[in-house]
Amino acid sequence: MSSPSRPTLADVASLAGVARSTASMVINGVEHARVAEDTRARVLAAVDQLGYRPNAAARGLRTQRTHLFGFVGDEIAASAYAGETITGAQDVAWAADHLLLIANTGRDPDVQRAAIDAMLDRQVDGLIIAAMSAREVDVEPLRLLSVPCVLLNCFGTQPLFPEIVPDDERGGFDAATLLLDAGHTRIAFINGSADKHAANARERGFLAAHAQRGLTHDPVLRAHGNWWPDGGYEHTQRLLALPDPPTAIFCANDRMAVGAYEALKELGLDVPGDVSVLGYDDMELAQHLRPALSTMALPHYEMGQWACRRLLLGAREHVRELLPCPPKLRDSIRTL
Amino acid sequence: MSSPSRPTLADVASLAGVARSTASMVINGVEHARVAEDTRARVLAAVDQLGYRPNAAARGLRTQRTHLFGFVGDEIAASAYAGETITGAQDVAWAADHLLLIANTGRDPDVQRAAIDAMLDRQVDGLIIAAMSAREVDVEPLRLLSVPCVLLNCFGTQPLFPEIVPDDERGGFDAATLLLDAGHTRIAFINGSADKHAANARERGFLAAHAQRGLTHDPVLRAHGNWWPDGGYEHTQRLLALPDPPTAIFCANDRMAVGAYEALKELGLDVPGDVSVLGYDDMELAQHLRPALSTMALPHYEMGQWACRRLLLGAREHVRELLPCPPKLRDSIRTL
């Protein structure tokens, strides 16, 4: 029943009539090793004939490099994006002949600890700690880590590792600029809850863009929603009831933009005819809304790529890598 | 700079004053090994003191079991669900002290081959081959696989492995039943392209439910869309223009239901007041639509779980496991 087991280096060596060491050097193309041309050919032929492939576990044991990276995320499924992040990391890893080991922790610190341990037990060559919404992560337990480690979409409690995060401040800035360039002057900003880093950063950028043009943003046009459609809905109603209502609404995420759409529709207002709407995140949903929602895209795939690249570089020192959130211009913004 | 390297079994043994073999038996709680109580305690204390954790690579090399499963998917990011599937598999794996190695192939058969090889090189204990939309996968190259293997959301060209797929036929059946029970008799079915297994299965079930009640379904109420909103949009327009229009529309996926919503809105029709709509897939989108879309949920998470369980069981013989697609009842269906 069981297929003939995998050929080992010993099989190759004996078929080629050489020592294991010789076969090994040929197979790995060792630089300084000198081996006669026809010996090399014999080994290669044997490899071919047997369909030999090195046992990565054994190799890893010997070389102390497993070509494995660990990806520890707090939720893999929760956000659709997690998949993109993983794909980004995986693509880079694959190109560098590495594989990804994954685990999700469901935000449980104990599970996270255990997951990291499990990966270290497997001798991973590096570790990506990813959070699905930018937040602080306690890095103290990681301090003595012997392998490279990067933080993805989150911040360490201490500056120990590289951090790859979206440039939310610039995203807010670009969002406001985009709307201002389109001629809007009264722009509402339905932000998320102020306890989130992203919310504050986006607001800073948003205000900076106004300031840059010598504008001061009317505080009455700023609100803090709950990141969900009903938050967007309620604030939009309130904002549109203002004596001098906004001509554009910037929502700190697409979900709230969905709520804004609803409120606007109920008020008999047209998007973008009467009011322009700009979201943030670029969820898949955005392109299916009517009108298709313009939004600032979170660079999930790119963050995954970067994280993995940093690992390949083996870098460990702290640095904050801010990745841009490019605008996806669709049909929800009107130029005045 | 480099932290003191991980303690090995030898360190534990020497600290406890025993042989490596003894330490090993204690640590692994070997059944038939009898070791004195205080020796055991000494070893355990040493383990504790050193923070010893076994090197999984070395252990795997010796035991021929790595506690690693490979997950080879054609797209991890493309569908948001892939993440759920992986999570399902990962959760089961984790509970059984296994980790998941992942790779995505982007539908490229060569990459798939390479990915599978890469996993086998890593001595995985099992392999999950997953496709993001149910389709046929060439299993011939997997024939001589020496490890358990399951097909997830896809069918093998030959019956070699367990296959875990959604029960689309029953899903179609349940969908129709649900609508018929609600009193609808003229139910339109906007199906997807007929080249997809899922489309045909859903249609079979849909018709069977009618037949079961002695009803024959009016073919004019059946259409084949393109799985995208515009397909749903156009067919809905056509269907509602019929002399005897449907009172309910069953769309073979949520995206087309979005299109149906649009068309209905433009026609000034209310959902579910005038027309009920039922989708399929339960994308995240569904719950954000107005009214929230009722839909048949694809059991992504469960498929992931099942696949992993099968692997743990080590089963290899062919069997087709059909997982139910439970209805998610929200606000888009009206009872007549």
Add this chain to the structure above:
DNA sequence: TCGATTCGCTGAATCGTTTCGGCAACCACC
């Protein structure tokens, strides 16, 4: 007291690689 058991532990082999010191053989040169 003398085998026979049982107990508690050890040493060595093994898993499949890589790496490195060293050994023949060959050539070149004085």
Add this chain to the structure above:
DNA sequence: GGTGGTTGCCGAAACGATTCAGCGAATCGA
């Protein structure tokens, strides 16, 4: 024919665990 440098390959020692035959010592039964 020494001396010295290359060349081409080999053997053995790791890497960090598990497993198993077996060995003294203690215990037991008669």
